[in-house]
Amino acid sequence: MNTTLTIDINKTSNSKIAATNFDDLKFGQTISDHMFVAEYENGSWGNFRIEPYAPLQLNPANATLHYGQSVFEGMKAYKNTAGEVLIFRADANQQRLNESARRMCIPEVPEEIFMEGLKTLIQVDADWIPNKPGYSLYIRPFVFATDDYLGIRPSEKYKFIIFTCPVGNYYAKPVSVKVESKYTRAAEGGTGSAKAAGNYAGSLYPALLAQKEGFDQLLWTDGKSHQHIEESGTMNVMFIINDTLITAPTTTGTILKGITRDSVLTLAREMGVKVEERFLRVTELEDALVSGTLKEAFGTGTAATIAHIAKIHVNGNDYELPEIDQSAFSNQVLDKLDQIKYGKTEDNHGWIIKL
Structure with a gap:
């Protein structure tokens, strides 16, 4: 992968994939093993990493909890008959994430960070992509404020996370x-x-x-x-x-x-x-x-x-x-x-x- 971005990878030692029933996937309820994380502080993004999917620890004064400074995206990855991974229109999602971020006074996520974080995460969790018609890997990138401060102003710190979910159909009927x-x-x-x-x-x-x-x-x-x-x-x-x-x-x-x-x-x-x-x-x-x-x-x-x-x-x-x-x-x-x-x-x- 041609990139100047250094992403630390810490894989889980306790994968959930063997215990997952891929024939009975409720949309958004089964989460893959890992997530990509980046942090914004002092005017720039850094601390890029893949780590096991896990709960976040938040201060009760977290700015997002009080003032809702959060934006997100949704996209999907698929597998073709050769087992290759295909991601649909991720560039459009990256651009729209930043349009949302600008409106919400959130720093934009540079294309390289978004794309390389996404690709690295999908490669690490490629086995989570269902290989059957109508199924896919749903991808959720999101950015939220992480200041612990109750004053009403744009946060000075943020976290960007991508995690994924294997999914079937969202609606079973019209x-x-x-x-x-x-x-x-x-x-x-x-x-x-x-x-x-x-x-x-x-x-x-x-x-x-x-x-x-x-x-x-x-x-x-x-x-x-x-x-x-x-x-x-x-x-x-x-x-x-x-x-x-x-x-x-x-x-x-x-x-x-x-x-x-x-x-x-x-x-x-x-x-x-x-x-x-x-x-x-x-x-x-x-x-x-x-x-x-x-x-x-x-x-x-x-x-x-x-x-x-x-x-x-x-x-x-x-x-x-x-x-x-x-x-x-x-x-x-x-x-x-x-x-x-x-x-x-x-x-x-x-x-x-x-x-």
């Missing part, structure tokens, strides 16, 4: 969603475009209320009028009305710049699908549901890749979407993504890092 007309996920000028921990904390209560009503997720609407669809829970959301794919733009600062979203839109345009990046009005969505012109609705994200939506609740009414088959766009684009991620077809976009 989801039902409710259009949210009261609570707000993000507002213009806020942190909606950052992958900040606090964004997710604020979404938990309204999502819980929806789950108690029998829905899996929410369709978030804009914070000003609640008249425009923005995201779906933890995913970007897309609709096919007639022959057009419609998804919200990421220019308002209220919507996360999803990497799966970007991948789907890239492939859709290559497939000749008409794409409109614009806000879909709630009334327009309901009209399409009533008229039957809404052909497909689905979420896009790293965890789920494509999450089909089977039911939408809007203005007090439930609307069932038509069943889709393998000819549906969402299934076609999912297959194209999987073909690239698992190395079954040529990567013409430079999306794969092969170790």
